[in-house]
Amino acid sequence: xxxxxxxxxxxxxxxxxxxxxxxxxxxxxxxxxxxxxxxxxxxxxxxxxxxxxxxxxxxxxxxxxxxxxxxxxxxxxxxxxxxxxxxxxxxxxxxxxxxxxxxxxxxxxxxxxxxxxxxxxxxxxxxxxxxxxxxxxxxxxxxxxxxxxxxxxxxxxxxxxxxxxxxxxxxxxxxxxxxxxxxxxxxxxxxxxxxxxxxxxxxxxxxxxxxxxxxxxxxxxxxxxxxxxxxxxxxxxxxxxxxxxxxxxxxxxxxxxxxxxxxxxxxxxxxxxxxxxxxxxxxxxxxxxxxxxxxxxxxxxxxxxxxxxxxxxxxxxxxxxxxxxxxxxxxxxxxxxxxxxxxxxxxxxxxxxxxxxxxxxxxxxxxx
Amino acid sequence: xxxxxxxxxxxxxxxxxxxxxxxxxxxxxxxxxxxxxxxxxxxxxxxxxxxxxxxxxxxxxxxxxxxxxxxxxxxxxxxxxxxxxxxxxxxxxxxxxxxxxxxxxxxxxxxxxxxxxxxxxxxxxxxxxxxxxxxxxxxxxxxxxxxxxxxxxxxxxxxxxxxxxxxxxxxxxxxxxxxxxxxxxxxxxxxxxxxxxxxxxxxxxxxxxxxxxxxxxxxxxxxxxxxxxxxxxxxxxxxxxxxxxxxxxxxxxxxxxxxxxxxxxxxxxxxxxxxxxxxxxxxxxxxxxxxxxxxxxxxxxxxxxxxx
Ligand SMILES: Nc1ncnc2c1ncn2[C@@H]1O[C@H](COP(=O)(O)OP(=O)(O)O)[C@@H](O)[C@H]1O
Ligand SMILES: [Mg+2]
Numbered sequence: 001x002x003x004x005x006x007x008x009x010x011x012x013x014x015x016x017x018x019x020x021x022x023x024x025x026x027x028x029x030x031x032x033x034x035x036x037x038x039x040x041x042x043x044x045x046x047x048x049x050x051x052x053x054x055x056x057x058x059x060x061x062x063x064x065x066x067x068x069x070x071x072x073x074x075x076x077x078x079x080x081x082x083x084x085x086x087x088x089x090x091x092x093x094x095x096x097x098x099x100x101x102x103x104x105x106x107x108x109x110x111x112x113x114x115x116x117x118x119x120x121x122x123x124x125x126x127x128x129x130x131x132x133x134x135x136x137x138x139x140x141x142x143x144x145x146x147x148x149x150x151x152x153x154x155x156x157x158x159x160x161x162x163x164x165x166x167x168x169x170x171x172x173x174x175x176x177x178x179x180x181x182x183x184x185x186x187x188x189x190x191x192x193x194x195x196x197x198x199x200x201x202x203x204x205x206x207x208x209x210x211x212x213x214x215x216x217x218x219x220x221x222x223x224x225x226x227x228x229x230x231x232x233x234x235x236x237x238x239x240x241x242x243x244x245x246x247x248x249x250x251x252x253x254x255x256x257x258x259x260x261x262x263x264x265x266x267x268x269x270x271x272x273x274x275x276x277x278x279x280x281x282x283x284x285x286x287x288x289x290x291x292x293x294x295x296x297x298x299x300x301x302x303x304x305x306x307x308x309x310x311x312x313x314x315x316x317x318x319x320x321x322x323x324x325x326x327x328x329x330x331x332x333x334x335x336x337x338x339x340x341x342x343x344x345x346x347x348x349x350x351x352x353x354x355x356x357x358x359x360x361x362x363x364x365x366x367x368x
Numbered sequence: 369x370x371x372x373x374x375x376x377x378x379x380x381x382x383x384x385x386x387x388x389x390x391x392x393x394x395x396x397x398x399x400x401x402x403x404x405x406x407x408x409x410x411x412x413x414x415x416x417x418x419x420x421x422x423x424x425x426x427x428x429x430x431x432x433x434x435x436x437x438x439x440x441x442x443x444x445x446x447x448x449x450x451x452x453x454x455x456x457x458x459x460x461x462x463x464x465x466x467x468x469x470x471x472x473x474x475x476x477x478x479x480x481x482x483x484x485x486x487x488x489x490x491x492x493x494x495x496x497x498x499x500x501x502x503x504x505x506x507x508x509x510x511x512x513x514x515x516x517x518x519x520x521x522x523x524x525x526x527x528x529x530x531x532x533x534x535x536x537x538x539x540x541x542x543x544x545x546x547x548x549x550x551x552x553x554x555x556x557x558x559x560x561x562x563x564x565x566x567x568x569x570x571x572x573x574x575x576x577x578x579x580x581x582x583x584x585x586x587x588x589x590x591x592x593x594x595x596x597x598x599x600x601x602x603x604x605x606x607x608x609x610x611x612x613x614x615x616x617x618x619x620x621x622x623x624x625x626x627x628x629x630x631x632x633x634x635x636x637x638x639x640x641x642x643x644x645x646x647x648x649x650x651x652x653x654x655x656x657x658x659x660x661x662x663x664x665x666x667x668x669x670x671x672x673x674x675x676x
Contacts, residue, residue, distance in 0.1 A: 228486075232486045232487055232489070233478075233485070233486050233487050234476040234478055234485075234486075234487050236487065237465075237469055237472070237473060237476050237487060238473075238474070240462070240464070240465055240469065241462055241465065241469075241473050241474070244462030244463070244464050244465055245460075245461075245462050247458075247460070248458070248459075248460035248461060248462055249460075249462070249473065249474070250424075250443065250444060251422075251424055251444050251454070251456055251460040252444065252448075252460050252473045252474045252475075252529075253443075253444050253445035253448045253473075253474030253475060254445075254473060254474040255443070255445060311462065311464045311465075312464045
């Protein structure tokens with residue numbers, strides 16, 4: 001218990017061993033998992049082209065898109081809430097870009113901003129209902145999942161008579177905002193590298209991969225910013241506090257409702273970003289886009305070491321969670337194994353991750 | 369020099385939770401430089417009353433004046449902004465978060481400007497460690513999770529936090545319940561120091577000994593109503609105890625009072641009694657307290673002389 005000795009070095013104070021300190025970091029499990037997954041595929045799929053430049057960029061891009069969702073889902077989960085409507089929000093934001101552009105002739109950039117505006121509104125409504133009713137966000141956003149998907153399909157069919165909206169590319173060409181979502185970065189560098197023969201080239205001498213898809217940069221950038229916010233800002237402290245014990249947080253002056261609403265807006269905007277990236281990359285919107293993404297995001301978050309019950313987690317962990325998800329998904333494709341097995345793997349992975357996280361949390365609060 | 373008006377003036381406050389009437393028509397005034405003890409049995413409404421003062425609950429009727437001005441707090445944040453800091457009975461601590469992060473939760477020091485404004489972790493760690501040192505807890509590592517602390521240590525973090533942020537009013541809801549004698553005496557000394565700094569202190573305790581050691585005034589609550597406010601000179605400890613029980617368990621109370629009498633007799637006759645230990649503890653606290661307050665006065669005096 002208490003000791004009143006002021007200046008004497010506390011005999012109970014010993015430097016915790018490095019391993020113990022590492023074990024108390026939420027992202028450790030996901031990093032270890034990533035190493036394992038890479039080692040595994042290096043052995044079984046090493047010669048399949050998975051680790052060629054093209055292969056690497058492909059699985060990074062898949063991971064990046066999920067990772068964008070996962071970072072925000074993690075912040076929200078740390079604050080003690082879920083957003084099950086992100087998958088439907090992706091579809092909704094997609095048509096919110098495509099319909100104004102193709103049907104009403106809006107410039108692409110206004111349609112993209114419009115979609116983000118819609119996302120802010122949806123996130124606000126999700127958050128407002130959750131904090132004002134005190135209902136579990138699981139239920140509130142489950143309702144959102146159905147309402148938004150229904151609206152997406154209903155409105156799209158009503159306005160266009162179809163469920164897919166192709167042909168966006170011809171509008172997005174020359175748009176000043178579109179490259180922020182649907183382009184490749186460092187194209188010049190890749191051409192230069194190809195000219196030297198340092199990266200794979202197509203028969204005509206152009207690089208096999210035109211550049212780094214911007215989604216990867218979004219993923220890395222958002223993960224870095226979210227990590228900084230969580231660990232180094234006042235708002236980050238409030239996020240942990242909300243999920244740790246919302247009454248305690250409120251009683252010492254944390255604006256719990258405001259924090260949660262902002263984080264719901266964050267997940268909805270992540271969905272809009274995901275949608276903008278896909279619509280502008282593929283040049284089409286589809287009312288079925290984003291199906292099951294809410295669960296994939298939660299899986300990446302949980303693999304990343306964030307506690308389902310809130311109050312503990314990171315933004316880096318879910319980035320690795322998404323990397324594992326994307327790598328395995330593409331790895332199974334490259335090894336030629338039936339992709340049905342991917343789902344089995346994901347299920348087992350989630351269970352292992354949760355058991356591991358639970359163990360870590362016990363260590364954190366009991367045995368230190 | 370007597371202050372012109374009370375710091376806090378609670379006027380005829382009532383609070384209902386659905387059909388439960390937790391407070392009905394409670395009034396009390398707290399003056400600066402005064403320790404106002406709030407006593408009463410479990411469920412008397414003590415916590416509910418102080419939660420209306422700290423912005424957790426809004427009163428169903430009645431009003432609260434702070435410095436003569438009617439206030440309506442929408443959240444505890446409003447109360448904190450007005451200099452009212454509270455140690456809640458449940459402590460409002462988050463086990464998975466570090467001592468430092470708990471200490472500054474909601475009031476984080478920042479550095480930098482605009483989008484680069486960030487949590488000043490170094491300052492926060494240093495202050496948390498210093499403040500905990502003052503309350504007699506040698507923090508091993510301020511980034512240690514609060515969940516790993518003992519109950520008493522946790523209580524000390526909550527108290528140190530409120531003392532650090534309470535600019536005008538300090539409210540403590542049963543702050544000594546998990547503390548040993550020594551730590552309790554440190555907390556009581558804090559209360560006395562806050563009084564010396566001219567803060568208004570509201571001190572809730574089940575322990576009449578602790579209340580008696582620091583209290584200037586005593587308000588007794590019973591089933592949501594006050595049985596009155598008493599000056600220390602107007603009342604005895606035994607009378608307080610009898611009021612706290614609300615005349616309900618009179619037999620049991622009678623027995624307890626007899627115990628008091630017997631303890632006194634025993635002390636006079638030099639014999640041991642079961643209550644002797646309790647009385648000795650109280651004497652120890654009072655003695656520690658007196659000595660420590662005297663030391664503080666001396667320090668203040670030295671400081672003042674040096675400044676002149
Ligand atoms: N949030 C609440 N909802 C319903 N009833 C409550 C609530 N808070 C307190 N009460 C009731 O109000 C009464 C007074 O409680 P409380 O103020 O905690 O008493 P004390 O602190 O004096 O032990 C109790 O009967 C309690 O059940
Ligand atoms: Mg109470």
